[in-house]
Amino acid sequence: MKAIRYHEHGDADVLTMDDVLEPTPGPEEVTVRVHAAGVNPIDTYVREGNVSPEDGLPHIGGADVAGVVEEAGEGADAFEPGDRVFATGLGLFEPGTYAEYVSVSESKLAPLPESVSFEEGAAAAMAFATAWRGLVTRGDLSVGDVCLVQGGSGGVGHAGVQIARHAGATVVATAREGEPAEMVRELGADAVVDYRADDLPTEIREATGGDPVDVVLEPHAASNLVDDLDVLVRSGRITLIGEDEEIRIPPGAAMTGKIADADLRFMSIMASTDDQGPILRSVAPLLGDGTFEARIAKTYPLSEAPAAQRDVLSGGTLGKIVLEVT
Numbered sequence: 164m165k166a167i168r169y170h171e172h173g174d175a176d177v178l179t180m181d182d183v184l185e186p187t188p189g190p191e192e193v194t195v196r197v198h199a200a201g202v203n204p205i206d207t208y209v210r211e212g213n214v215s216p217e218d219g220l221p222h223i224g225g226a227d228v229a230g231v232v233e234e235a236g237e238g239a240d241a242f243e244p245g246d247r248v249f250a251t252g253l254g255l256f257e258p259g260t261y262a263e264y265v266s267v268s269e270s271k272l273a274p275l276p277e278s279v280s281f282e283e284g285a286a287a288a289m290a291f292a293t294a295w296r297g298l299v300t301r302g303d304l305s306v307g308d309v310c311l312v313q314g315g316s317g318g319v320g321h322a323g324v325q326i327a328r329h330a331g332a333t334v335v336a337t338a339r340e341g342e343p344a345e346m347v348r349e350l351g352a353d354a355v356v357d358y359r360a361d362d363l364p365t366e367i368r369e370a371t372g373g374d375p376v377d378v379v380l381e382p383h384a385a386s387n388l389v390d391d392l393d394v395l396v397r398s399g400r401i402t403l404i405g406e407d408e409e410i411r412i413p414p415g416a417a418m419t420g421k422i423a424d425a426d427l428r429f430m431s432i433m434a435s436t437d438d439q440g441p442i443l444r445s446v447a448p449l450l451g452d453g454t455f456e457a458r459i460a461k462t463y464p465l466s467e468a469p470a471a472q473r474d475v476l477s478g479g480t481l482g483k484i485v486l487e488v489t
């Protein structure tokens with residue numbers, strides 16, 4: 164089969180299209196014919212060697228898959244050949260999804276509704292699993308909460324806005340003015356604030372009518388944590404999913420956090436969880452009936468994975484970048 168691999172860590176130029184053996188499913192695994200693969204920032208961190216893959220080099224990256232079950236392994240009885248499925252959390256501890264076939268533990272899989280295209284399934288997988296885990300599982304988001312979704316026009320953020328709205332929260336999101344902010348409003352945010360604002364906490368307070376924030380989904384903690392603490396309710400939760408660089412909490416902000424009994428929670432949808440499958444099984448019917456929508460900014464053929472990975476880090480993406488595989 165064709166697969167995008169890298170034989171050494173480095174920039175996107177290390178990615179090559181190789182001919183490799185098709186995988187066979189292990190116990191409680193199925194092999195999936197990949198129709199579409201999501202492109203995520205973590206794919207680039209793994210490729211660079213910042214999060215080394217355990218199965219060594221050469222490595223096939225890619226966390227998200229949507230496709231059709233080709234073959235079930237011993238003891239795998241929840242899915243049958245021909246079933247449409249999607250999954251996330253691959254490509255770190257095992258070969259990933261930038262390939263025509265991938266073997267996946269059955270526990271990670273969810274059925275993909277007929278009404279959801281493979282491209283949308285691949286776009287949704289990590290974004291919705293991460294936002295759901297960050298807001299619902301780790302963030303304890305409840306009806307009536309005020310929720311701040313940072314990076315609302317990005318992959319995880321646009322899923323977070325929809326999940327928070329569906330949970331019955333008041334949703335304030337950050338996104339750049341113009342098209343990004345418009346998209347976030349369309350997806351259900353009650354208010355949108357430009358993350359580049361000079362005084363972000365004041366703008367967030369104005370957007371909430373002065374109410375403090377109960378739960379924050381934070382993909383850029385190094386930039387925003389101090390502001391998040393400033394707007395947080397007493398005992399509020401901040402789920403930190405990304406940091407970009409070292410997170411610093413200066414003394415004044417640390418005191419604000421202490422006074423607020425602020426609750427900082429971390430998570431990794433790749434490494435700190437085995438609930439990707441159950442979460443996607445909750446998300447799937449909501450994608451199927453149109454409650455949730457995975458926005459696709461751009462698709463690339465598998466052969467153009469290097470360009471797709473450059474694009475995912477370039478900024479300005481509205482939703483997700485997806486590889487069309489077969």
Ligand SMILES: NC(=O)c1ccc[n+]([C@@H]2O[C@H](COP(=O)([O-])OP(=O)(O)OC[C@H]3O[C@@H](n4cnc5c(N)ncnc54)[C@H](OP(=O)(O)O)[C@@H]3O)[C@@H](O)[C@H]2O)c1
Nearest residue numbers: 204314316317318319358382386404405430431432478479
């Ligand atoms: N812990 C986990 O389990 C987990 C899972 C998935 C992703 N992540 C991490 O979360 C981060 C976001 O992932 P993603 O897939 O959503 O990436 P993405 O699609 O590139 O989205 C990032 C979003 O953040 C916005 N943004 C940039 N700088 C910002 C700032 N200072 N404050 C607020 N928003 C800002 C971007 O807006 P513009 O493009 O308009 O500038 C963009 O909308 C990445 O670091 C990723 O590695 C973590």
